[in-house]
Amino acid sequence: MPIHNSDIAKIFKKIADMLDIEGANPFRIRAYRNAARIVEDMPKRVADMIRKGDDLTEIPGLGKDLADKIKEIVETGTLFQLKELENRVPGELNQLMRMEGLGPKKVKVLYQTLGVTNPDELKQMAREGKIKDVEGFGQKTQAKILEELEHLTTETKQRIKLISAEEIAEGLVEYLKKDKSVKKIDVAGSFRRRKETVGDLDILVTVKRGSAVMDHFVKYEDITKVISKGQTRSTIVLKSGLHVDLRVLPQVSYGAALHYFTGSKAHNIAVRKIGVKKGLKINEYGVFKGKDEKRIGGKTEEEVFDQVGLPFIEPELRENAGEIEAAQKGQLPELISPEDIRGDLHSHTKATDGRNTIKEMADAAKDHGYDYLAITDHSKRVRMAKGLDAKKLADQIKAIDQLNGKLTGIRLLKSIEVDILKDGSLDLPDEILKELDLTVCSVHYHQNLDREKQTKRILRAMDNPYFNILAHPTGRLINERAPYEVNIEKILKAAKERGCFVELNANPDRLDLTARYCKMAKNMGVKIAVSTDAHSVNDLDFMRFGIYQARRGWLEKDDVINTRQLKDLTALLKRK
């Protein structure tokens, strides 16, 4: 069984939890949590790296000990240390730590006094009223535990998609602005970094003297629970289950706080470390210097970066994934922006499973200020979507030619989202494909092939001289369907050799490629098409999510083919 990076991370997280409950050295625990994160975010499979004999200790945060443990996990699928731990501490105890307000210390006390080892037993004790009598616990804690356990069975706390977070955040910001004492307002956190999913919202504000914004905040209509309410910080839970923090900040600290709460944590730590070397203390209140901790910055984010000798780093890059080193060398990318996009290369119409006509799509694209739009309906294999056969596609080609004769200010590109069949051949004959301006090729069926077969299948498809863009390269649906097993690195290499491109599908349910693969593609010199896969005129708006993701993947204007003028794009699409 292949060991995924996430498997390794899971084991390290569990060890960290168990050590936490045992009361081990907190820095040792942090080392495990840190390692879990490192492995999870690694652009390559650790198992492959070990097979190739790479030295894992060269990765910051992994020493000899952890490297050996990773090796053990890769070779045996498990870790002896974990089994040992489970002999001392029941393995289910860490589940209790998932609960709001229960940390390692309290879990340990519950275990030692009441013998509680899992959520069911905890629920039992809470119902019998035994929790409140334990030292350090009380009536309120018991009620909270009971309430949360009743919930736990129905809804598991899941990160929500960026598009949902955006909707919620906009509503909240609008509501908060109704309080006229609010001056500045920003939504920080992973939302501001435009991560594809968001775990909670961090809203920062500055207010006029005597503001009652906290009172206003906890009266928001969408709230199910107020977890805490203070002068400078309050936390609420929305009906959707999303947690929202509101922080009130002094003007002078706003930039420091914005930086601090935008994260990522790893980025902040790295910035702070540079600060420490320069004798600075950086926290959410500002940048401070010397023994007397004189404030020397923090009103704006720029000031914070400036004090550590860095240029401004865009939020999307703040993952401690090389952005700090790049900033130090003056080599930060000039990230792509929405205005750079000249057209959309993946869209559907009524001819298959879209909801609008070709003409309607063309008009909408023109309204977006685009120069071109590729009409890419499904091919016949995708029966569910009434996919086009060669004859129907020929009819559509004619229709588009005619329409192009009448349209002004927008050019329709004749194309198709052609299915890559199980054996890697394309779903339509070359005779019809060669009549098109470009092809967008994708896998819809047989997603469960093993890694090698799936990769070969796609490589074979790329051998077809009419193959241009690989659409939604991993097939994942965020929170719904895992990516299929496929070696993206090999595919990128093949795309480079053959003059093909890969899509970054901007649909917020897909966002496929991930940021890390975008970065990999860029480094390998493979250009990317950021496309919406629109099934209606409204879906063309998804482009912004594609741009967010592209920015997270360090892409610049030049890395993306649909930033090109039509004639340059046409030249790019001609395979040698």
Next chain:
DNA sequence: GCCGTTTTCGGCCCGACTGTTTTCAGTCG
């Protein structure tokens, strides 16, 4: 458990809020 051009030993981020504690520990981010 990791890390080091100030250190191979002794650091490793810390402040706000809650609950139960009468002066603070635990949790969270």
